[in-house]
């Protein structure tokens with residue numbers, strides 16, 4: 216009922232879209248209980264919406280038959296679930312031990328100088344959000360970071376800035 | 390020198406496909422087990438091989454499996470999980486095996502599942518390992534299509550489903566009982582033991598969690614036997630081990646070497662020694678939660694036993710090198726920041742103690758420390774020592790700190806006396 220009402224009013228965030236549901240159901244066979252889908256659902260919704268709003272939390276709770284507080288407790292626990300809006304691309308800068316030794320602070324300073332953002336901030340044009348991330352498993356090629364889904368290795372401030380140029384068309388095929 | 394886990398990695402960095410893996414004898418162990426080995430025989434062979442867990446603690450793998458109730462009347466479903474969370478700072482060995490040799494892991498996971506008579510297997514993968522996820526997904530698809538997974542595998546009466554779980558990220562997810570909570574879709578706080586997961590794990594059912602590298606050893610043990618595996622090690626301990634080095638060395642990387650290889654050979658032979666202009670000051674032998682060792686320890690063999698005797702742990706076997714121009718206080722501060730951030734918050738000593746140590750270190754590093762702060766830090770090392778917290782995260786966090794206080798005490802004192810970091814001025 217609530218869903219029909221919400222749809223009627225055009226509150227699209229209050230229920231899960233057919234595509235979101237389909238993706239969640241595809242994961243369902245991997246788990247013996249539906250409440251186990253909570254993390255999968257959060258990830259899937261975030262893929263579709265960019266982040267997980269209060270409405271999205273409520274929609275997931277409703278769909279899986281969980282309490283909203285229960286879903287929120289899970290959502291706020293995990294690093295890769297965003298409870299605030301982020302830019303179109305997230306820069307995950309590794310600030311763990313080897314990257315620290317080999318210059319991640321200089322990368323952070325350069326991003327701040329170029330894009331005007333520090334950890335937790337989004338650039339004015341909404342393109343980039345900068346977040347710290349724990350060791351990316353790239354320590355043999357430190358300092359490292361990820362932009363979206365892609366790992367980048369052996370960086371220095373200049374090679375980092377080259378990565379931040381607007382992507383030419385046809386790139387990012389992965 | 391034999392390198393069973395990595396000898397077939399393709400130089401172009403791509404993953405071995407099912408066809409390529411099979412050409413090299415892949416999945417023959419799986420077939421051998423299904424054709425004529427009882428699950429108990431698989432357990433015994435791995436026990437006799439003296440395979441110890443590569444996830445950090447070195448627990449004997451066969452023994453772990455033998456604690457699972459098996460045979461008639463055993464509870465079902467049972468679960469077998471590959472721990473591919475690898476978030477320990479400085480660890481990057483499992484990534485290599487996941488990205489380049491996914492079928493080897495799957496075969497090991499399947500054999501482990503068979504040994505404990507599991508019904509369902511999972512690979513629990515950290516979310517940032519995007520390439521590994523893609524390659525594992527494709528390998529799992531290939532294995533199902535070839536009838537290596539699913540119902541009545543290869544005509545036997547054994548059935549197994551295998552799924553990939555992609556974590557939403559937190560270091561604590563690597564702790565095996567926290568991992569089980571994450572798999573269940575909950576917050577990843579650790580669980581009380583007992584009951585051990587082998588008795589009551591995922592969804593209250595018997596569950597075994599093994600590290601990726603541990604599992605990658607299993608197909609080779611089944612194929613070549615326990616004695617062969619034992620013979621791979623240089624001393625008492627058996628098999629090979631993936632060792633890695635990161636920091637200011639000439640050639641950072643990871644290599645498969647016999648268990649018991651001297652540290653010097655790894656650091657100087659494989660990694661090429663220190664970069665020009667830098668001296669070795671110390672190193673963490675097995676990732677961020679192990680105690681510092683010193684240049685005087687370079688001739689020790691990398692075994693659980695000898696590294697333990699020297700006051701540290703082999704951990705993940707990935708060395709993090711501290712050079713003479715990097716501030717040890719800064720390095721420990723970086724590590725404690727990580728641990729304080731990643732504390733799951735469940736138990737008080739860790740939830741409150743780790744931020745406290747972080748603050749003390751911040752004060753010292755920025756030149757605002759006092760001499761009594763060093764005593765407070767040492768006290769925290771006791772309060773968060775083994776057995777005082779709910780899981781091993783906090784004791785692990787204390788290892789680099791307590792050893793730094795011991796080995797690099799004068800560096801801490803100089804920060805306090807000079808009211809600044811003595812390394813900062815020497816930074817170019």
Ligand SMILES: Cc1cc2nc3c(=O)[nH]c(=O)nc-3n(C[C@H](O)[C@H](O)[C@H](O)COP(=O)(O)O)c2cc1C
Pocket residue numbers: 441442443444445446447448450453472473474475476477560561562563564565566598599600601603604780781782
């Ligand atoms: C905080 C914490 C993080 C851990 N992270 C990992 C990990 O990422 N991968 C892993 O294999 N083991 C990790 N472990 C160890 C696991 O709890 C467990 O001992 C291991 O997966 C067992 O596998 P093994 O017997 O094959 O070594 C971690 C332990 C703790 C306390």
Ligand code: SF4
Pocket residue numbers: 561579731732733734735736737739740778779780781782783
């Ligand atoms: S020691 Fe830390 S990480 Fe482990 S249960 Fe306690 S609070 Fe959580």
Ligand code: FES
Pocket residue numbers: 309310311312313314315349350351352353354357358359478479480
């Ligand atoms: S410390 Fe940055 S990738 Fe490992």
